[in-house]
Amino acid sequence: MIHFERFKLENGLTVLFHKEASTPMAVVNLLYDVGARDESEEKTGFAHLFEHLMFGGSVNIPDFDGPLQAAGGESNAFTSNDITNYYDVLPAHNLDTALWLESDRMLSLAFTDKSLEVQRNVVIEEFKQRYLNQPYGDVWLELRPLAYTKHPYKWATIGKEIKHIEDAKMSDVKAFFKKHYHPSNCILCVIGNFELDFVKDRVNHFFGSIPKAKKTSRILPLEPAQDRFKSKTIVRNVPADAFYYAFKMPERKHPGYYFADLLSDIMGREKVSKMYVDLIKKQKLVSEINAYITGSVDEGLFIITGKLNEGKSFAELDKEIWKILAHYKTTLISKKELEQIKIKLRTARAFQDQGLLNRAMNLSFFELLGDANGINEEQEIYQSIHAEDLRTFANHLFAKKNGVLLKVKKKKNA
Amino acid sequence: MLNRQVAPKLTPIKSIDFSVPEMVEIHPGIPLYWKNNIANETSKLELHFNAGTTIETPILASLSAGLLISGTKSKSAIQIQHALDAVGAYYDVSVSQEQAIVTLYALNSYLKQAFDIFHEAFTSVIFPEKEVQEICNERQEKLKVQLQKVNVLAQRKIQQVLFEETPYSQVISQSDYATVKRADLIAFHQKHYLKGLSKVFLVGDLSKEVMLEIKDACANFAGENLKPIKSEFTGKAHIFHEDKSDALQTAIRIGKIMFNKTHPDFISFSVMNTILGDYFGSRLMSNIREDKGYTYGIGSYMMENTHFGYFMIATEVAKEVREATIQEVKNELERLQTELVPAEELELVKSYLLGQLLKAADGPYAMLDLFSGVELHGMDISFYNKYIQKIQEITAEEIREMARKHLDWKSLSIISVG
Structure with missing residues (x-):
């Protein structure tokens, strides 16, 4: 049985807290309700490219990883067809650092051209390394469009083709952020040896002032029933x-x-x-x-x-x-x-x-x-x-x- | 009002609690380590054997490990697997250069039963001919896939050149499978498993009786427990490139023979290595991924064996930037050798390393792994207190000295495939 507490901030952020008394570490996990299924067919691979950009500095903090590492912590993220999940693991006494960093990048990113250009290249190399330069690596690029004809699961998280990543524009990046990265589109989970009141206080302190935005409803093309093998x-x-x-x-x-x-x-x-x-x-x-x-x-x-x-x-x-x-x-x-x-x-x-x-x-x-x-x-x-x-x-x-x-x-x- | 530009105050880590597992002797020189204060119902048993790839040939080590529960006179491989499944146990074997490790995972109430099933199957295994053929077929097919990957080819090649003329250089080739005889596997098992136990790790909230029963049963596998023979490495640096016209990326490995934890420079070198390439904000990552966008990832590592260690830089890059990447690696090494690491960067890495150590000591499973890392070298847990102290004290001058002393560019082998 995993006990947890749930509370919601006024701006719509859902917070889960699970107390684990035996650990000196803390985990801060943010699940954003956005994945490759939310992309348009002409601009695939975007949710994942965006995940990379989330490490390129936010509006008030030029570098994401540096301060977290200085706090003894580490961070990473993954994107799937359904979600984008970010996590930080750090010594519990430095919990504030993770909340500070995560709240600032939820507030707004730095959006530098250099970051976009570099991460485009990094993702293209990732595309090659994992999907093209491996035996059987491109199977999912082929299998998805065979199995799905309408639903956006027909493309892989990495994207349909490298060109979509090459063509990503700063205006696309900004629009994507505005639509998907705000409190009511996120679930924050904190684990560590804390008391609930303390967690409420710290989360409110860092996330409370982020403006509310409306969660857009998701209307995905329905996959028609398949009628033949x-x-x-x-x-x-x-x-x-x-x-x-x-x-x-x-x-x-x-x-x-x-x-x-x-x-x-x-x-x-x-x-x-x-x-x-x-x-x-x-x-x-x-x-x-x-x-x-x-x-x-x-x-x-x-x-x-x-x-x-x-x-x-x-x-x-x-x-x-x-x-x-x-x-x-x-x-x-x-x-x-x-x-x-x-x-x-x-x-x-x-x-x-x-x-x-x-x-x-x-x-x-x-x-x-x-x-x-x-x-x-x-x-x-x-x-x-x-x-x-x-x-x-x-x-x-x-x-x-x-x-x-x-x-x-x-x-x-x- | 929250000022978002000001970072929260940090609390440094001053000390970490390390706990030592309980030890009982299975046989003189063969310990069983037990960690028993577990707050949940998971349990794990690890049996370490001196049956790695260097003890005879990699093919024999690899196939015998894969066939340890492949059937006895009275039970087939399927029956044994069913028996393990019936108690919800997971069984795994891994083979490294010096060791083969058998691991059983189960709920604590079933661990002893899982062990008994394993014990019987393992002791009486007859290496059925059919099972031998099956595993050879499966492994050969898997090797074919592996040999198409540039990172695998580069890794094999650097292993061959760094360890040339020693057993550590051996890799498995397709043709090895045709040479395997059942009798050789039986002999290997007799010698290196049934008399090859080196140590046992046990985690789980079990009764002392169960622990002692496992200990006694393991005594059957005790032999001389000889340490691996010390190899003499040539230390020659090799530069090698293999072109693969159909590859989209080039795999690069840069490395040399190095020391392990027993060397006085080990901790200082590790700090230098972290700055160079062993965390996300490292210089190699910052330059080659985050500034140039040449790669999805690049890192540098320290690997350890009983008598030595080795140092390795590994990456896969766009084909057209192979030489540029190698040049950038060289530049980064030279920077470490000529310039002092800025205070802020050094402080960051110190805090990062201490935070990672705190994490590595968190929980019984992690703690036992940490302990295993020093036990291998006959050291005790106080190593980590020294490690903390050294990290707190190390200066930028010492970091520069480590890079100068140990990472002369001409001493490094450079392998690229793709």
């Missing part, structure tokens, strides 16, 4: 043929989300899953195979991915994959296996909760979904799932017209 083949300089089956799964708040998550754990289990045993051990069809979910806020993807062994064909694989999916549609998962997965989930969760930062990020994310207390209810939901739920769910999930397939074919003489 789609597949695409790309040829790349890779060492082995790889496959990515993606099935549309329910959004984060839907009960089906938990079914999908548990089912992916069962199907993706290393060494013992049916896919592993049948395709790796028995048939020697693939050299690796895995299943996982994207875990997005809106309708997500259930992925089955792996690599073919030399001399095996996509057609052979396809036949076997559908056999396995048919198995989950018709056969109940044994009680024993379900129990195993559930206790593994309990272990994993206990270890995750060890980390202060993890707790802060999770509390903030559940608050975004509607209630931070969701963090305390999740285990019960998983533990109450029955084999029948999963079988019923598999029938919806693995309907053929609900899926897409991306094949990455090895270039000849590669």
Whole structure:
């Protein structure tokens, strides 16, 4: 059980506080309700580029990282298709420094041309390093537009193409800030050995005077129901043929989300899953195979991915994959296996909760979904799932017209 | 009224509480360290074996580690995995140059059961031929992917040149897989695992009885616990570039053999290294990422082994700025060697390092890792008090001296691929 307090400032900032008496450190986490899904299709990669600019100095403080490091702390951030999350970890007695820095960059950025120019280059190198200069690195740049036709999940957080980043203008940057970076679009979470009154006082001191702005409602293009199975083949300089089956799964708040998550754990289990045993051990069809979910806020993807062994064909694989999916549609998962997965989930969760930062990020994310207390209810939901739920769910999930397939074919003489 | 231009007052860290785990001897010279005041139900057991890649060949070390619970006469790999799953345990093995570490994670009420399952599987493993073939296939496929990455190629190459003519230079090649025989794996396991235990770390709110039972069971794996043989390195600096026409970036590694914690310069060198490239505001990051935009990231590191350490600068940059980047690294080293670090920068780094140490000592898991870092060198936790004191005292002149003494440009190997 993770106890927390919640309060709201007049300007709309939501604040969560979780007391942890055993640590000399403090965590300050800010989740901004903006991600790549909020970009326009002509200017993708912007939420992430913007995350970089948030470290380029704010209106009253020329350098973000310097003062935090001088306080013995460290900071970083990440952007997803749904959110942009910033965090600071520092000695608890210097909490003010983190609140001072974060409040100033929420108030306004410095917006220097130099910062924009440099971060454009940095992000372009990141694009190359992570997506283009790696075998299979561009898979998600291909898979997203295959699976989504209208919804902005059809582009990756890094952006659709490098050109969008090259073309980013200062006026775009300013407009983006104004729209998304203000108190009512943010959830602040503080963890440390403090008292609630103290946290209220310090947060008010630094964030209280930031002007209120209206939270814009999000109207995203709805993804039309898929009506047929789609597949695409790309040829790349890779060492082995790889496959990515993606099935549309329910959004984060839907009960089906938990079914999908548990089912992916069962199907993706290393060494013992049916896919592993049948395709790796028995048939020697693939050299690796895995299943996982994207875990997005809106309708997500259930992925089955792996690599073919030399001399095996996509057609052979396809036949076997559908056999396995048919198995989950018709056969109940044994009680024993379900129990195993559930206790593994309990272990994993206990270890995750060890980390202060993890707790802060999770509390903030559940608050975004509607209630931070969701963090305390999740285990019960998983533990109450029955084999029948999963079988019923598999029938919806693995309907053929609900899926897409991306094949990455090895270039000849590669 | 809040004046946002004025930074809040900082409170410096003066001292940190370090706690030492309880120690029991498994066998003379083979300790079990136990941290038992855990406020939650997590627990972890780490078994360290002298079974790293340098003890024989990397291929044998890597495959035996991967097959430790691959099946016994009476139980298959799948059955063993199911048994571990049934108690919700996670099992992991990692292999470094000198050690192989088996880790079990479980809820504390299940740790002993997880250990018993592991113990039986590990003691009676027969390395089934089928499992050997499977892992070889899987690893070969993974290696193919790795060998397409410029950072991996540069890392392998610098390892080969820095450690040339010693076991530390060995890397796994595709052709090694064809040479593996089941009998060699069995022999490796007999020698380096069943008699190769070097130490055990245990974290978890467990009863003393459970701890002692684990200790007694581990005694079976005790052997001579010999330290790695000391290697003589050539110390030659190599410059090497491999062009890859289809690469979009070039990976750069710049490094040399260095010392570890046992050397009197270690702490001062670490402070200098932090200024150079070991935090987000470092000089390499500020210049090469934040000013020039050549890269997504650049850093410098100190790695440690039993008898030595090594120093490494690593980055991936746009192809056309490879030479410019190397030149900037050289400039930054020269600046450290000729100019004194400004007081403000030095103060910042001191506070940063103390804050990071406070974090590294936060919680039983972190504390045990910190302890492990000194235990490896036969030192005790008082090292960190010396570290705090040295950081507080170090001067800009000493920083300059460290850069001059240890980072002569001509002594560094420079590898680039891409």
